[in-house]
Amino acid sequence: MKEQESTVAAKRRAQMVEETRAKLIKAARRAFARQGYSAASMDDLTAAAGLTRGALYHNFGDKKGLLQAVVDQIDGEMLERMRIAQEHAANQWQGLLLESVAYIEMALEPEIQRIMLLDGPAVLGDPSQWPNQTACLRRTESILRGLIDDGTLKPVDAEAAARLLNGAALNAALWIAAADDPQAVLKKAVAAFLELATGLRR
Structure with missing residues (x-):
């Protein structure tokens, strides 16, 4: 008892x-x-x-530990939204593009701008080194490797391509968050990102 x-x-x-x-x-x-x-x-x-x-x-x-917990929570929500975005794609390549664009577009949201893209990096350091970004990088690399193997993409190094694609999406989001006119920057950033990504197609 x-x-x-x-x-x-x-x-x-x-x-x-x-x-x-x-x-x-x-x-x-x-x-x-x-x-x-x-x-x-x-x-x-x-x-x-x-x-x-x-x-x-x-x-x-401390306060920094609390910020980390908030960042982790928002990040989980962002990942789920990206997953939903890629579910509507006709294939894995389109899915990868859709989830990348969804990530970039989230930079327009005030909460994500302030916490994830402005204060988060200033307090917690380079976001490309955050654990969630590392997991995202490995997933992108795995998808790209499969697309290279099946002939959808050119025979480039999968890790290099994943780092460049994820880095481009992250930097686009940081640019939008810090911009005076985020909407105008979003259009330019998404168009340029898609052109860069399309260069990987065979």
Whole structure:
């Protein structure tokens, strides 16, 4: 009986930890999007979540750790949107282009601009080195390798092509996020990206 009670208590504690983390991430996401990372007050943020600074430090270490958690959450949502975009493609090559363009287009969204493309790189470092970008690179490389093997693409080095394609999409998004006229830059960036990518076709 004691063992069963202990298991129930442990599950309840884990649930409470997850609820606390979710509240903090939600409050931080709102604050970082509206005010920016630097201007967001940890006291205001934790108060908005109905929690203390101690809860923030216990769960995330510091403000930077909280930003990392917010970035991870948004990144997961972006990846899902990219996956949905490529599902409508007639083939893998078109799918790769559609998901790349979807990623570039997301740079127009204020939350993604501020958190993922402006504050994230400034605080967490080069986004091309983030774990999610590394996983994305490996996936792109795998798709390109298959397209090279089946004759869709020219016989180029798959890793090199993946790094250049992913780098072009990332830099297009960073350019859009920092632009005075993001819509105008989006059109130019997408057109140039597609021309560059099409150069890989056999």
